[in-house]
Amino acid sequence: MQGLEVRSLRKAFGGLTVAEGIDFDLPPGARKALIGPNGAGKTTFANLVTGKLTPSGGTIRFDGADLGALGEAARVKRGIAKTFQITTLFRTLTVRENIRLPILERLGRGGRLFGRAACNAAVEDEIEMLLDQLALISLADKPVHSLAYGQQRLVELALTLALKPRVIILDEPAAGVPSSESHLIVQAIERLPGDLAVLIIEHDMDLVFRVAHSIVVLVNGRILTEGTPDEISRDPRVRQLYLGGAHD
Numbered sequence: 001m002q003g004l005e006v007r008s009l010r011k012a013f014g015g016l017t018v019a020e021g022i023d024f025d026l027p028p029g030a031r032k033a034l035i036g037p038n039g040a041g042k043t044t045f046a047n048l049v050t051g052k053l054t055p056s057g058g059t060i061r062f063d064g065a066d067l068g069a070l071g072e073a074a075r076v077k078r079g080i081a082k083t084f085q086i087t088t089l090f091r092t093l094t095v096r097e098n099i100r101l102p103i104l105e106r107l108g109r110g111g112r113l114f115g116r117a118a119c120n121a122a123v124e125d126e127i128e129m130l131l132d133q134l135a136l137i138s139l140a141d142k143p144v145h146s147l148a149y150g151q152q153r154l155v156e157l158a159l160t161l162a163l164k165p166r167v168i169i170l171d172e173p174a175a176g177v178p179s180s181e182s183h184l185i186v187q188a189i190e191r192l193p194g195d196l197a198v199l200i201i202e203h204d205m206d207l208v209f210r211v212a213h214s215i216v217v218l219v220n221g222r223i224l225t226e227g228t229p230d231e232i233s234r235d236p237r238v239r240q241l242y243l244g245g246a247h248d
């Protein structure tokens with residue numbers, strides 16, 4: 001299968017099982033959200049996929065290949081990326097300078113295959129493309145610390161996209177973003193490349209229902225159900241457990 005394929009995933013911390021029997025697919029182009037109450041195991045699941053945590057059982061495959069033996073950096077090279085956190089941005093550097101760093105990092109030794117001028121031009125073109133994609137062009141030469149919080153979160157996203165991922169895990173993209181700026185995040189997600197597989201972990205249900213085509217509900221480390229936003233919003237178990245009947 002193309003994309004991410006998780007089977008019977010299990011994780012225990014000592015005697016505490018925080019993921020159990022998780023089957024999960026994320027094909028190219030997916031727009032899937034993972035929701036669930038606090039402590040349901042959403043972050044743990046993301047960390048198992050990125051390789052930050054080692055599973056206690058089960059398999060994680062990408063394009064058919066078992067990722068089990070690969071560490072975090074190797075999985076990023078395969079194309080599996082989780083968003084950077086604002087704390088990793090260089091606050092005194094400009095947006096453009098911040099975006100340049102992961103591109104150069106990605107090119108690594110490969111950058112030397114090009115002549116210096118050609119390489120620099122290619123890097124600058126790529127920065128422009130990302131600035132454009134995330135509607136950051138007018139802010140390109142401003143230091144990150146001068147940006148609104150929602151804009152800083154877009155820079156985070158730009159840095160992650162600079163890794164040219166094929167799977168992207170957006171870890172609470174709207175956390176801390178005032179509601180007056182949340183449309184920036186929605187627009188950015190809507191403008192992600194069509195073939196990118198996107199997993200959104202988010203507490204903001206308005207955002208989830210706007211951008212996700214499919215929603216997985218995790219409770220106590222197990223998948224309770226998966227469905228379209230419409231199906232999920234009508235599921236009485238989900239309403240009772242998580243949504244509090246707020247979504248009609």
Ligand SMILES: Nc1ncnc2c1ncn2[C@@H]1O[C@H](COP(=O)(O)OP(=O)(O)OP(=O)(O)O)[C@@H](O)[C@H]1O
Pocket residue numbers: 013016018036037038039040041042043044045
């Ligand atoms: N390193 C760890 N050692 C022991 N228990 C852990 C560890 N990391 C997470 N847990 C436990 O695993 C469970 C799932 O936590 P996790 O952070 O994955 O949930 P979550 O759904 O992301 O929660 P939130 O929505 O609050 O971020 C919780 O009971 C948590 O206390």
